[in-house]
Amino acid sequence: MSSIPYIPAIEVPLPADNYLTAGNSLKSWLLTKDHKRIAILYLIGITFFFFIGGIAATVIRIELLTPKRDFVSAEAYNRMFTIHGVVMVFLYLIPSIPATMGNFLVPLMIGARDLAFPRMNLASWYLFIGGGIFTTLAIILGGVDTGWTFYTPYSSVYSQTNVVLTVIGIFIAGFSSIFTGLNFIVTMHTMRCPGMWWSRMPLFCWSIYATSVIMLLATPVLAMTAVLLLIERAFNVPIFDPARGGDPVLFQHLFWFYSHPAVYIMVLPGMGVISELVACFARKRIYGYGLVAASSIAIAAISFLVWGHHMFVSGMSTYGGLIFSFLSFFVAVPSAIKVVNWIATLHKGSIVFTTPMLYAIAFIGLFVIGGLTGLFLATLATDVHLTDTYFIVAHFHYIMVGGTVTAFMGGIHFWFPKMFGRRYPEWAGRIAAGFIFFGFNLTFFPQFLLGYLGMPRRYAGYPEEFQVLNILSTAGASILAIGYLMPLVYLLWSMKYGKPAGPNPWLAMGMEWTVSSPPPAHNFHKVPVCREEAYAYFDMTPQGGNGPILKKLPGPGQKLERTEWSGT
Amino acid sequence: MSHERHEPGVKTYTLIYFGLLILMTATVAAAFYDFNRILPGHSWGMIIAFAIASVKGLLIVLYFMHVLSGPRRAAVFAGAGFLWLGILFVLIFCDYASRQYPVNPRGEPRYIWQNDPANAVHPTEQASHPA
Amino acid sequence: MVIPMSEVHTAVDKDTFPASQFEDAEQQYVTATLGMWSFLITEIMFIGAVFAAFFVYRFRWHEAFVHGAEELKWMLGTINTVVLLTSSYTMVLAVHAARHGAQKALVRWLVLTFILGCAFVAIKGTEYHIEYKEHLVPGLNYTEISHTGEVRPVQMKLFMGFYFAMTAVHALHMLVGLAVLGALIVFAKRGSFTAAYNNPIDMFGLYWHFVDLVWVFLFPTLYLLRH
Numbered sequence: 001m002s003s004i005p006y007i008p009a010i011e012v013p014l015p016a017d018n019y020l021t022a023g024n025s026l027k028s029w030l031l032t033k034d035h036k037r038i039a040i041l042y043l044i045g046i047t048f049f050f051f052i053g054g055i056a057a058t059v060i061r062i063e064l065l066t067p068k069r070d071f072v073s074a075e076a077y078n079r080m081f082t083i084h085g086v087v088m089v090f091l092y093l094i095p096s097i098p099a100t101m102g103n104f105l106v107p108l109m110i111g112a113r114d115l116a117f118p119r120m121n122l123a124s125w126y127l128f129i130g131g132g133i134f135t136t137l138a139i140i141l142g143g144v145d146t147g148w149t150f151y152t153p154y155s156s157v158y159s160q161t162n163v164v165l166t167v168i169g170i171f172i173a174g175f176s177s178i179f180t181g182l183n184f185i186v187t188m189h190t191m192r193c194p195g196m197w198w199s200r201m202p203l204f205c206w207s208i209y210a211t212s213v214i215m216l217l218a219t220p221v222l223a224m225t226a227v228l229l230l231i232e233r234a235f236n237v238p239i240f241d242p243a244r245g246g247d248p249v250l251f252q253h254l255f256w257f258y259s260h261p262a263v264y265i266m267v268l269p270g271m272g273v274i275s276e277l278v279a280c281f282a283r284k285r286i287y288g289y290g291l292v293a294a295s296s297i298a299i300a301a302i303s304f305l306v307w308g309h310h311m312f313v314s315g316m317s318t319y320g321g322l323i324f325s326f327l328s329f330f331v332a333v334p335s336a337i338k339v340v341n342w343i344a345t346l347h348k349g350s351i352v353f354t355t356p357m358l359y360a361i362a363f364i365g366l367f368v369i370g371g372l373t374g375l376f377l378a379t380l381a382t383d384v385h386l387t388d389t390y391f392i393v394a395h396f397h398y399i400m401v402g403g404t405v406t407a408f409m410g411g412i413h414f415w416f417p418k419m420f421g422r423r424y425p426e427w428a429g430r431i432a433a434g435f436i437f438f439g440f441n442l443t444f445f446p447q448f449l450l451g452y453l454g455m456p457r458r459y460a461g462y463p464e465e466f467q468v469l470n471i472l473s474t475a476g477a478s479i480l481a482i483g484y485l486m487p488l489v490y491l492l493w494s495m496k497y498g499k500p501a502g503p504n505p506w507l508a509m510g511m512e513w514t515v516s517s518p519p520p521a522h523n524f525h526k527v528p529v530c531r532e533e534a535y536a537y538f539d540m541t542p543q544g545g546n547g548p549i550l551k552k553l554p555g556p557g558q559k560l561e562r563t564e565w566s567g568t
Numbered sequence: 569m570s571h572e573r574h575e576p577g578v579k580t581y582t583l584i585y586f587g588l589l590i591l592m593t594a595t596v597a598a599a600f601y602d603f604n605r606i607l608p609g610h611s612w613g614m615i616i617a618f619a620i621a622s623v624k625g626l627l628i629v630l631y632f633m634h635v636l637s638g639p640r641r642a643a644v645f646a647g648a649g650f651l652w653l654g655i656l657f658v659l660i661f662c663d664y665a666s667r668q669y670p671v672n673p674r675g676e677p678r679y680i681w682q683n684d685p686a687n688a689v690h691p692t693e694q695a696s697h698p699a
Numbered sequence: 700m701v702i703p704m705s706e707v708h709t710a711v712d713k714d715t716f717p718a719s720q721f722e723d724a725e726q727q728y729v730t731a732t733l734g735m736w737s738f739l740i741t742e743i744m745f746i747g748a749v750f751a752a753f754f755v756y757r758f759r760w761h762e763a764f765v766h767g768a769e770e771l772k773w774m775l776g777t778i779n780t781v782v783l784l785t786s787s788y789t790m791v792l793a794v795h796a797a798r799h800g801a802q803k804a805l806v807r808w809l810v811l812t813f814i815l816g817c818a819f820v821a822i823k824g825t826e827y828h829i830e831y832k833e834h835l836v837p838g839l840n841y842t843e844i845s846h847t848g849e850v851r852p853v854q855m856k857l858f859m860g861f862y863f864a865m866t867a868v869h870a871l872h873m874l875v876g877l878a879v880l881g882a883l884i885v886f887a888k889r890g891s892f893t894a895a896y897n898n899p900i901d902m903f904g905l906y907w908h909f910v911d912l913v914w915v916f917l918f919p920t921l922y923l924l925r926h
Contacts (some may be wrong), residue, residue, distance in 0.1 A: 114720040116730045182737040189641060190730040191720070216737055217652045220745035227864070228752065235838025237860030239752070245763075245854040250755055253660050254748055304655055308663070320663035527722070578795060585788040592784065596777050599923035613926045617919035624915045632791045632908045639729050642736050649740035653747040660751050664758060 012502040014421045018518040033118035034521055039104035040419070041125050042095060047488070049091035049132060052139070054481065056084035061443075061474040069461040077460035078145035079161065085148025087139075090170050091132050093404055094262060097269035098215075099128070099180055101411050102208045104419060106184060108512035108519060109202050111193025111528040116186040117179075124179040131173025138165035147458060149259070152240035152251040156232040164233055171226040174219045177265075181215030184208050193511075195530035199293075202510055202534050203279075203286060206293040207272025210300035214261045214268070217304070222258035225251065249315050256307035264303040267367075267399055268296060270407030271338055274360050277410050278342050280508040281357035282349025285535035288341040295334035302331045312383050321380055328378035335371055339364060354506070355429030359410030362437050366402025370395055373448065388458075391451025397444045409436065409487065416491060417505045421517040422498030428490040435483030442476025509536055575637050584631045588624055595620040716896050728898055735902045739909045746868075746913055753861050753920065760854035767858030768925050770835060770845075775826050776922040779819050780914065786815035787911040794904040800894030802887065809884045809900075812907070816877045823870050827863075835859050862921050869917060872910050879903060 019036045022028070029037060059080045063071040072080065103121065107114055115121050138144060144166045146155040155163050188209050192201070228239050229251070238244035240251040279286050286292055308316060308324030342364055351357065373395040376382045386392065417423050446469040451457075455466045462470070504513040511528060512519075595617055603612035630636045635643045717727040757764045793808035827836075834842040837860045844850055883903055886892065892900055 112720065116720070117734060118720060178741050182734060182741070185737055186730055186733045189733055190726055216741055217649075217744055220741040220743075221656065221748040224745050224748035227868075228749065231860065231864055235860065237837045237864075238857055239860060245756075245760060245857050247755065247759070249663075250660075250752055253663065254752065257656060257660075257748070304652065305659065308659070316663050317666040317668065319666040320659075323659075323662060575795075575798070578792065581788065581791050581795070585784065588784050588787075589781065592777070592780055595919055595923060596773070599773070599919070599925055602926045614924050617923050618916075621916050621919050625912050628787065628908055628912050628915065632787055632911075633905055639732055641729070642732050645733060645736040645740060649736075649743040652740075653743055656744070656747055657751055657754075660755065664755055 012500055014500050014518070015516040015520070017520060018421065018516060019521040020420070020518050022521040031122070033114070033122060035103050035107055035115050035118065035121055036419070036519060036521075038121050038125050039100050039102075042099040042103060042128065045125070045128060045132065046092050046096050046100065049087050050484075052136070053084050053088035053092055054484070056080045056087065057477065058481065060084060061477040063460055064462070064470045065474050067462050067464050067467050067470075072460070074460050075145060078147075078458070079143035081458055082144045082147050083139055086135060086144070086166060086170070088400075089148055089262070089266075090173050091128075091135060093266040093400055094173075094177055095128060095180070096266075096404065096408050097273060097411060098184070098208055098211055098265075099124070099176075101204075101273065101408075101415060102180070102184060102211075102269060105415065105512055106187060106205055106208055107191070108515065108523055109205050109510060110188065110191065110196050111511050111524065111530060112187065112191040113523050115183045116191055117183050120179050121183055124176045124183070127172055127176035127179065131169045131171070131176060134165055134169030134172060136169075138162040138169060141165065149255060150229065150251075151255075152229070152232070152248045153242065153246070156229055156240050156251075164230060167226045167229055171223055171230075174223050174226070177215045178219045181212035181219075184212040185216065193528050193530055196511075197530075199290070200530055200532075200534050201293075202272075203275035203289065203292055203296070204269075204272035207268045207275070207296045210296035211265050211268045211272075213297075213300045214265050214303060218258045218261040218265075221254055222262075225254040225258070228254070249311065252311050252314050252316075253307070256310045257304075260307035260310065261300075261303040263396070263399070264299055266404045268299060270363065270404040271296070271335075271367075273407040273411040273414075274342065274363050275338075276508075276510070277356045277360035277414055278345050279535040279537065280414070280506055281352045281354060281360065282346050283352075283537050284345055284349040285533070285537055286341060287344035287347075288337075289534065292338055292341050295337045298334040299331065302327070302334070306331050306378075309378055309383070312380055313387055325378055325380045325383075329375070332371060332375060332378070335367075339368055339371075353430075354413075355424075355426060355433055356410045356414035356506075358430060358433040358437075359406050359413065362433070363403060363406045363410065366398055366406060366440070370398030370402055373398065386451060388456055389451035390447040390455050390457055393457050394444045394447035394451060397447070401444070402440055406436070406440075409433070412487070412491070414506065415512075416494070417501030418512060418517045418519070420495050420498070421501055422494050422496075423501045423505060424490055424494040424498055428486065432483050432486035432490070435479055435486065437483075439476050439479030439481070439483050443473050443480055444476070446470070446472045446476075509534070575634075576631055580631065584627050588627060591620050591624050595624075724895065728901075731898045731902055732905075735905045739905065742872075742909060742913075746865075749861070749865055749868075750916070750920065753865070756854070756857055756861070757924070760852070760857065763852035763854035764858045765925060766852050767855045767862065768922060770830075770833070770855075770859075771862065771922050772826050772829060773922045775822055776918055779822050780918050782815050782819045782822065783911050783914050786812045786819070787908055789815065790904050790907045794897075794900055797887075797892050797897035797900040798894060802890055802892070805892065805900070806884065806887050809880065809887055813877060813880050813884060816873060816880065820870060820873055820877070823866065830859075836863065865917055865921065869910070869913055872913075876903075876907055876910055880907075 019034055022034075023032075029041065032038060032041075059072060060077070063069070063077055063080075065071075069077070103115070106112075141162050144159070144161045144163055146159050146161070146163060150163070150167070188201070188205060192198075231237055232239045232241065232246075238246045240246040240248050242248055275286050275292060306324055306328040308320055309328045312321050312325070373391070377386060377392065377395060413424065413429055450466055450469050450473075453466065455462050501517050503516050505517075506513075511530070514528070515523060598616050598620070599613065601613075603616065629646060633646075635646050717724050721727040721730065789808045789811040793805055793812060796802075796804035796808055830836060831840065833846055834840045837856050841856055841859065842851075843853075880903065883899060887900070
């Protein structure tokens with residue numbers, strides 16, 4: 001686009017022989033083993049579920065315009081927020097970045113021809129769709145009203161809604177997650193191309209690796225929790241029913257053992273995307289690469305030690321609460337390390353405000369707000385007052401929407417030319433990004449105030465004094481909805497009518513940008529060899545004279561010395 | 569294939585097998601002996617059963633599953649799996665071990681349980697189960 | 700290394716050895732091993748969750764759980780343990796035979812493993828039948844008063860729920876394993892496995908040993924904690 005100073009407009013035709021044209025039949029798509037096609041299949045699926053979850057959110061926000069329960073009944077409202085949570089978490093957020101961008105990019109970034117287990121990858125997609133079908137069926141048959149957390153004994157004994165169907169859907173979708181994670185871990189261990197040392201892998205791959213570790217270790221516990229819940233409902237075994245000897249807090253332990261690491265499954269890939277975006281659009285290598293990579297692994301490990309902070313008021317022992325609160329403070333540290341490193345990368349970078357960069361900068365700000373409010377919630381004393389209020393709702397939406405969805409949008413815009421070979425209109429991208437940023441903050445910032453003032457979550461009605469903030473929130477939600485609909489329109493349009501992009505429209509570093517856009521079906525014509533560190537950005541500005549930002553570039557055959565490479 | 573470091577032979581496998589059978593006999597025998605008589609507390613039988621089971625498990629993992637002789641990364645993966653299991657157990661049990669329950673007049677912990685005779689109030693109705 | 704364009708049609712071709720996403724057999728072997736271990740890790744966490752739940756309740760309702768353990772048929776359980784350990788032994792010998800290219804021995808050991816696996820499932824089925832007769836199955840015919848007239852502690856239903864859940868999931872894994880084993884026997888008879896290529900046998904061996912490992916912990920937990 002001529003409006004961006006550094007990136008020349010390139011007019012090249014699409015390569016005739018690419019993964020999109022290799023086979024046009026339905027069978028070639030539904031039985032594909034190509035990780036890129038599977039990524040596109042996932043993209044279709046998660047976009048569909050995003051809008052299902054969005055419809056539920058629309059109903060919620062319309063109901064909350066007025067203090068009385070007048071738009072939907074209380075039972076229907078319960079079903080709405082449950083469906084919103086279940087669909088958004090399990091069918092959109094968990095698969096979003098790993099299954100679309102991870103699937104598409106990880107083999108390309110590490111120089112492999114495909115993932116380690118291509119057929120398992122396809123099976124993952126079918127499991128995702130299968131889980132989605134069960135959940136959609138449950139919605140059509142009337143939904144569930146237990147909340148996405150399925151707390152017992154309501155979900156196991158008293159609820160009269162389609163708990164079994166929904167839980168089966170989640171169980172199946174969980175295996176999709178497990179197989180995806182398994183595939184990524186093994187791929188990164190055994191299929192990196194020659195020269196692609198662990199310390200040269202893009203940070204996106206590191207974050208996908210950390211995400212996959214969590215997927216592998218946490219999801220089975222959710223699966224077993226689902227099985228126990230189903231056994232209780234089907235066979236009347238009082239596993240979680242306190243009236244007959246069970247312990248509902250045990251359900252919460254098992255549920256949150258998965259669901260807390262799950263929130264890191266949602267946010268870590270987003271952080272990986274942001275690393276890629278910031279490096280490319282500041283034209284600089286990520287400051288502190290080693291620390292950022294290590295922090296991804298640290299987040300994955302520590303995330304397993306903190307689940308009790310969702311249960312401070314559940315009846316868990318206070319000493320247990322103290323331990324979990326103490327450990328929860330540690331998990332903020334690696335996230336903070338990442339934020340500091342991104343900001344250090346931006347410092348003295350040559351920043352270009354393309355659409356992906358707008359999303360990246362938005363992410364950094366919104367994630368910081370979400371993360372800092374998490375500290376209030378990690379503190380036992382304040383959490384007792386803030387739990388089950390809108391403060392929690394705002395906190396996790398800042399991370400999940402302000403974080404993950406923003407990163408997802410940024411990544412989709414960044415890699416859209418690579419995936420489809422065409423550019424999208426940059427002006428439309430920036431306008432949509434503006435709508436999303438403004439709409440998001442208008443929706444969720446008032447909710448912090450509402451929560452602090454005491455409005456409980458999951459309530460269809462509320463006291464009069466909260467109405468103004470609720471109206472602001474709903475107004476923001478409508479702007480946000482427009483913001484999300486816009487990319488659907490212009491990206492779909494661009495897939496067919498966008499300007500051909502060429503292999504590297506952003507002048508980015510990374511192995512995925514060395515192949516054509518769209519990539520050939522087999523990724524690389526020859527096995528690539530990696531000869532440079534990640535993010536070896538040159539100063540490509542006319543002023544920089546195409547000289548290296550790196551101090552001393554090695555000649556052919558020479559190895560890049562670490563000491564020469566550190567510093568800007 | 570030459571990917572094993574030192575692949576065990578049939579003799580090793582046979583030794584391990586008989587070792588497993590002996591340990592199994594020991595664990596069944598120990599189950600019928602009430603260790604609570606000689607050692608205080610409830611749990612000695614369980615500790616002994618688990619110690620024996622862990623040794624058996626270790627033999628299976630190290631030899632039958634080729635962890636000692638196969639690629640080292642496989643050993644790391646196996647270790648990580650058991651470590652995470654440990655995290656699950658330890659932190660959950662931290663909660664249950666540190667809960668403070670009220671005590672009944674006999675001094676035993678009283679879970680508010682409707683059939684507890686110490687709770688000599690009107691028994692509540694059994695909850696209805698629509699499932 | 701240049702891949703001739705004639706060989707490059709799709710990302711992954713029809714089944715070759717090594718499969719087309721790999722460079723050589725060694726890479727495929729290590730990948731398969733790590734893949735199978737990753738899957739087994741998920742099984743560890745899956746079964747670990749229910750063990751954790753079991754122990755929480757065992758600490759809480761000690762009497763009821765001891766009573767429940769006494770109701771189980773420890774003799775059949777012991778026989779089953781012997782059967783399963785032996786099948787693990789025959790399986791490791793099968794893997795050993797496969798690695799040395801001894802096809803006849805491989806088939807022999809695989810068939811023995813299959814027979815022992817079936818024996819395990821049959822004995823388990825017998826146990827379930829006996830327990831059904833004794834009205835011990837929650838959700839089907841569990842009764843508070845046993846057929847001998849004694850009153851069962853209230854939480855024993857919880858114990859039996861765990862017993863059936865855990866052993867049924869274990870038996871399900873056995874059945875899936877037996878199905879795969881059957882297919883492997885067919886392939887082994889055809890000579891599909893050589894000293895150079897025997898990954899499926901190796902990986903199935905890992906799975907089978909893992910099912911045995913779970914039983915090694917399941918057996919004392921359910922049957923032998925009688926005090």
